[in-house]
Amino acid sequence: MNSQRFLLIFVLLSSSVALAQTSTQAQAPSTPPNKRQPAPHVEQKHEEAGARIFRQNCTRCHNTPEGFSPRISETVVRHMTVRASLSMSDKAELLRFLNP
Amino acid sequence: MTNVEAMPGSHFQFRLFLRAKSTGLILLTLLLFSVARSMAAQNTPLLSGGVGFFSATTAGKTTYLPIIEPLLAAPIGPRFLIESRAVLLESFNPNGDGQPGYNHSHFIGLTYLQGDYTLTPHITVVGGSYLIPFNTYNDRLSPIWIGNFQQGPLIASLGTNSTGTGTGGMLSGSAISRSKYSLSYNAYFSSLVNNSYFQAKRSTGGRVSLFLPDHGLEVGLSYNRLLQGVQENFYGAHVWWEPANSGFQLRSEFARGHHAQGYWIETAYRTQAFGGFDSIVGRFEPLFRMQQTFRRDNVVSDGLPPVNTQIADFGLDYNLPHNTRILTSYSREFASTGNYNIWQTGIVYRILTPAWKGK
Numbered sequence: 001m002n003s004q005r006f007l008l009i010f011v012l013l014s015s016s017v018a019l020a021q022t023s024t025q026a027q028a029p030s031t032p033p034n035k036r037q038p039a040p041h042v043e044q045k046h047e048e049a050g051a052r053i054f055r056q057n058c059t060r061c062h063n064t065p066e067g068f069s070p071r072i073s074e075t076v077v078r079h080m081t082v083r084a085s086l087s088m089s090d091k092a093e094l095l096r097f098l099n100p
Numbered sequence: 101m102t103n104v105e106a107m108p109g110s111h112f113q114f115r116l117f118l119r120a121k122s123t124g125l126i127l128l129t130l131l132l133f134s135v136a137r138s139m140a141a142q143n144t145p146l147l148s149g150g151v152g153f154f155s156a157t158t159a160g161k162t163t164y165l166p167i168i169e170p171l172l173a174a175p176i177g178p179r180f181l182i183e184s185r186a187v188l189l190e191s192f193n194p195n196g197d198g199q200p201g202y203n204h205s206h207f208i209g210l211t212y213l214q215g216d217y218t219l220t221p222h223i224t225v226v227g228g229s230y231l232i233p234f235n236t237y238n239d240r241l242s243p244i245w246i247g248n249f250q251q252g253p254l255i256a257s258l259g260t261n262s263t264g265t266g267t268g269g270m271l272s273g274s275a276i277s278r279s280k281y282s283l284s285y286n287a288y289f290s291s292l293v294n295n296s297y298f299q300a301k302r303s304t305g306g307r308v309s310l311f312l313p314d315h316g317l318e319v320g321l322s323y324n325r326l327l328q329g330v331q332e333n334f335y336g337a338h339v340w341w342e343p344a345n346s347g348f349q350l351r352s353e354f355a356r357g358h359h360a361q362g363y364w365i366e367t368a369y370r371t372q373a374f375g376g377f378d379s380i381v382g383r384f385e386p387l388f389r390m391q392q393t394f395r396r397d398n399v400v401s402d403g404l405p406p407v408n409t410q411i412a413d414f415g416l417d418y419n420l421p422h423n424t425r426i427l428t429s430y431s432r433e434f435a436s437t438g439n440y441n442i443w444q445t446g447i448v449y450r451i452l453t454p455a456w457k458g459k
Contacts, residue, residue: 056313062344063248066423068452075298076141076452078181078216080222081220083240084310085284088221099142 050097057084057094073099116197119205146175150245154427154446159438164202166191169211169244172455185212185243210297212265226270226288229298233272233286233307234259234322235336235353245450246451248368248385249415254393255362257403258336258355259324266290267300270353282311292328302327306336316342322355332358347372347382360404362393372418378421387415387429407422409435411442423450 009014017072058064058080077095086094149170156163167189171436174182190206214228226386231239238260241247262444270288277283287306291421295298305324311317322336334357347370366389374381392410413430424447431442 015136022130037267051311056311060318060340061240062243063419063425063450063451066421068146069144069458071142071144071451071458072146072303072454074179075146075173075175078143078175079146079183081218082181082183082216082226082272085224085272085274085286087274087282088343090274090277 050095051095053086053090053094054097057086057090070099109448143175144458145172146452147455148243148450149171150243150446150450152446154250154444156250157441157443159440159442161194163194167244170244170451174455181216182214183216185211186412187211191302192319197277201393209269213298220273220447222273222275223271224273226272227268229265229267229300230270230288232260232264232266232290232305232324233270234305234324234334235307235321235338235355236340236351237353238264240349245425245448247275247422248366248387248417248427249389249413250444250446251413251429251431253353253364253389254391254404254409254411255353255355255364255399258357258362259302259322259336261290261301261324261326262300262403263299265300266303267293267298267352272352280314282295283312284309285310303361307336309338316344330358345372347377357396357402357404359397360395360402362404364389364391364393366413368417383419385415385417385419387413387417388414389415405435407431423452424448425450 054064061084074095077086077091077098080094081091117219132297147170150170152165152167152169154165154167156165156199167187169185169187171185176182186209187290188206189209191203192202192204195201195203210229212229212231213286214226214230217225217227219225230398231242233239237256242252242256242264260415266288268288268290270286272286273284275283275285285306285308289304290300290302292302295370303324303326305322307320307322309318309320318338318340322334324334324336324337326332326334336353336355338351342348349368350365351367352363352365355361367387370377370382370385370386372382376382385442390410390412392408393404394408395406397405411433413429413431416425416428417428427444427446427448429442430443431444433440433442
């Protein structure tokens with residue numbers, strides 16, 4: 001009986017994930033074609049900041065994963081934001097570092 | 101049910117395993133992948149975790165433990181994240197009373213299942229079954245693909261209500277974040293839950309951590325109060341020191357409960373001197389851990405050994421390419437009930453992949 005109840009809850013949960021993701025995907029802004037590319041030194045600065053944040057907050061506990069799909073980089077960052085109590089600026093830099 | 105028990109070789113690892121049979125929950129987690137296959141975005145749900153095989157020889161008796169710890173993280177919209185970790189294992193133990201052969205038992209259960217809602221840049225609201233943030237081992241080091249030693253520390257159950265998990269709500273986040281320092285916090289309340297899926301005790305507590313990035317130094321204080329039965333307070337403190345680019349790690353914890361207290365100190369080192377961390381030599385990671393527990397009275401209700409115990413752990417891990425680690429260690433346990441050796445060997449492969457294929 002309990003198993004059935006949990007099955008039902010998770011089916012509902014899964015459906016909500018799917019719906020929400022579909023919605024997010026539909027609303028996700030694409031990169032504007034006329035968007036200016038940042039200057040190289042700005043990019044480098046972001047990369048250094050992101051690498052530092054990654055080193056200080058992620059590899060402090062675990063080894064660096066040997067690469068992963070860019071499709072999960074934001075999920076990784078959101079997971080780490082909760083696990084490592086990252087600030088919003090750290091989160092943004094880390095996302096930029098993982099998914100430049 | 102909890103990560104504390106999930107750590108192979110732990111003194112109390114199987115005690116609560118037998119209380120939970122949540123095969124349905126695992127199936128449901130898998131359903132999450134199948135139902136939502138139509139999704140595709142940069143924030144695709146991820147499947148992570150570890151697959152391992154461990155062996156431990158304690159006082160001449162060898163046990164084998166194949167184990168899988170899958171982890172799911174699924175964002176829902178821009179502010180909400182569902183995350184969960186489970187454990188599936190089969191334990192092979194030698195028959196007692198001098199009988200030849202082995203018996204085996206299995207366990208499947210959820211370690212935690214929580215929803216995280218980003219309320220403000222400084223506050224994340226967590227609801228569900230979560231890992232109790234007391235010191236650092238329980239919520240940061242217990243996954244099999246993270247811990248340096250196969251066996252968790254003796255004091256892991258202090259301040260985590262023996263279950264390791266709370267069921268209720270928690271606030272957490274970064275209170276202050278500057279380039280020179282950052283301050284993070286957790287505050288939670290857990291209700292009493294007795295069902296077989298999410299066992300938890302009624303308790304409250306929190307943790308505050310200060311991190312100084314220039315020095316690689318983190319210090320933190322933890323508190324937990326058990327709000328049922330004989331109400332008890334637990335106090336914890338942790339210090340981590342990991343100088344940047346040195347390959348050296350020092351981690352330590354102290355915990356004090358009403359009936360017992362203890363500490364552990366762990367050091368690890370990887371050298372860059374022979375071609376960097378990813379060279380053949382740089383992948384070796386020698387370890388040392390010292391831990392002691394002290395009984396304050398004869399009431400054994402907290403998962404710690406019934407007598408004062410000291411363990412010295414000497415480890416040597418090897419970090420193979422492709423997210424694979426070999427963990428080996430020799431430990432010597434000293435207690436008035438007897439001294440004995442513990443030999444442990446294991447291999448862990450870490451998974452980190454999108455939950456489904458995409459373009």
